[in-house]
Amino acid sequence: xxxxxxxxxxxxxxxxxxxxxxxxxxxxxxxxxxxxxxxxxxxxxxxxxxxxxxxxxxxxxxxxxxxxxxxxxxxxxxxxxxxxxxxxxxxxxxxxxxxxxxxxxxxxxxxxxxx
Amino acid sequence: xxxxxxxxxxxxxxxxxxxxxxxxxxxxxxxxxxxxxxxxxxxxxxxxxxxxxxxxxxxxxxxxxxxxxxxxxxxxxxxxxxxxxxxxxxxxxxxxxxxxxxxxxxxxx
Numbered sequence: 001x002x003x004x005x006x007x008x009x010x011x012x013x014x015x016x017x018x019x020x021x022x023x024x025x026x027x028x029x030x031x032x033x034x035x036x037x038x039x040x041x042x043x044x045x046x047x048x049x050x051x052x053x054x055x056x057x058x059x060x061x062x063x064x065x066x067x068x069x070x071x072x073x074x075x076x077x078x079x080x081x082x083x084x085x086x087x088x089x090x091x092x093x094x095x096x097x098x099x100x101x102x103x104x105x106x107x108x109x110x111x112x113x114x115x
Numbered sequence: 116x117x118x119x120x121x122x123x124x125x126x127x128x129x130x131x132x133x134x135x136x137x138x139x140x141x142x143x144x145x146x147x148x149x150x151x152x153x154x155x156x157x158x159x160x161x162x163x164x165x166x167x168x169x170x171x172x173x174x175x176x177x178x179x180x181x182x183x184x185x186x187x188x189x190x191x192x193x194x195x196x197x198x199x200x201x202x203x204x205x206x207x208x209x210x211x212x213x214x215x216x217x218x219x220x221x222x223x224x
Contacts, residue, residue: 004157040123043202043214056211090157098210100145100165106157 003027006091006107013081014115021076021110023091031097032074033104034066037088049074050097081114088112117141119215121203126221127193135188135201135218143208149177149188150202152217158202161188190220198222 004025013019034046048056049068065077092104120138127133146165150158164179176189200217
């Protein structure tokens with residue numbers, strides 16, 4: 001148990017659907033992250049929140065919309081996705097995103113398939 | 116640009132030793148992490164190096180040479196449960212983690 005949970009674990013959606021991914025951390029951390037993981041590619045950082053403020057948006061298309069209501073919860077709202085958005089979406093947390101020692105704790109991920 | 120290179124896949128035998136290499140070119144350096152990720156599971160922390168040298172933790176060791184932009188993860192007395200992907204990541208000058216694509220390690224009996 002890593003202390004970071006994600007729901008749902010699997011999601012299949014059409015290109016016109018709207019869905020949300022949820023992440024919750026029980027570690028008392030102040031930073032939360034969304035990553036996209038595709039086969040044989042490096043983890044792609046999508047969004048970073050530090051103390052509930054968004055500090056990073058790595059040129060992510062607007063069809064992905066993050067929300068961080070508090071330091072323990074992070075959402076990723078999805079709408080009008082494309083088939084190439086199919087991937088594993090990982091949430092992570094760390095004590096603080098601005099330190100040199102930035103050990104991140106990951107959730108199990110949501111396997112997303114866009115039809 | 117920033118780049119982390121590691122082999123895509125390696126195969127080793129149960130009970131043997133394997134070394135997984137990682138080379139990096141990043142804007143600055145503030146530490147290097149190794150993570151393990153079993154198929155369908157979350158990446159989990161293995162080790163952290165910020166100074167040159169070898170860090171040993173049980174069957175796993177990690178080495179860093181900052182001057183060469185090089186690290187390796189050494190796994191001894193391999194067990195079947197060590198079959199997983201091993202991810203190398205470097206913290207750059209902006210404290211962002213730059214990730215490699217991972218090395219899939221296959222252990223054969």
